[in-house]
Amino acid sequence: MEDTLVIIKPDAVARGLVGQITGRFEAAGFEIARMRMQEPDEALMRRFYAEHEAKWHFGRLIAYMTSGPLCFMHLRREGAVERARMLVGATDPAEASPGTIRGDFGLDLPRNSVHASDCAEAAAREIGLVFD
Ligand code: CDP
Ligand code: MG
Numbered sequence: 001m002e003d004t005l006v007i008i009k010p011d012a013v014a015r016g017l018v019g020q021i022t023g024r025f026e027a028a029g030f031e032i033a034r035m036r037m038q039e040p041d042e043a044l045m046r047r048f049y050a051e052h053e054a055k056w057h058f059g060r061l062i063a064y065m066t067s068g069p070l071c072f073m074h075l076r077r078e079g080a081v082e083r084a085r086m087l088v089g090a091t092d093p094a095e096a097s098p099g100t101i102r103g104d105f106g107l108d109l110p111r112n113s114v115h116a117s118d119c120a121e122a123a124a125r126e127i128g129l130v131f132d
Helices: 010-014 018-027 042-048 058-065 080-088 101-105 120-131
Strands: 002-008 031-038 070-077 114-116
Touching: 002 018, 002 080, 002 120, 010 018, 010 058, 010 070, 018 031, 018 070, 018 080, 018 101, 031 120, 042 058, 042 120, 070 080, 070 120, 080 101, 080 114, 080 120, 101 114
Parallel strands: none
Antiparallel strands: 002 070, 002 114, 031 070
């Protein structure tokens, strides 16, 4: 079993998509180990996205991720990291395939509805930051 972290981002929470998005992961065989709603927390988001600090999109990313409540999910499955990234789809909703979460629900950049850890090391760091 492998662990990964998914975030249902503010655009999706605001549009009432928590149930549908959670359902996609459950239908794909993920176990929800832990799940928590979170009010905007800028310090937490700055630590979470620290590797993006030097990028031009960092400002809009932090503003977006603190624009409303979000939902953290610690998920488990065999091959969880790769499987979750497949369900989530490409970063830019305009390029994400239909049937992926971003392809179906994402609006634009940065409002792409979900985050999923991109490797096992990132998953461990992100789960620790958010839940431990
Ligand atoms: O989330 P993912 O790992 O697919 O993409 P990333 O390159 O790690 O970027 C993190 C987040 O920053 C994205 O999910 C977008 O919300 C945002 N972003 C953006 O606003 N503009 C970009 N050109 C790239 C990413
Ligand atoms: Mg990433």
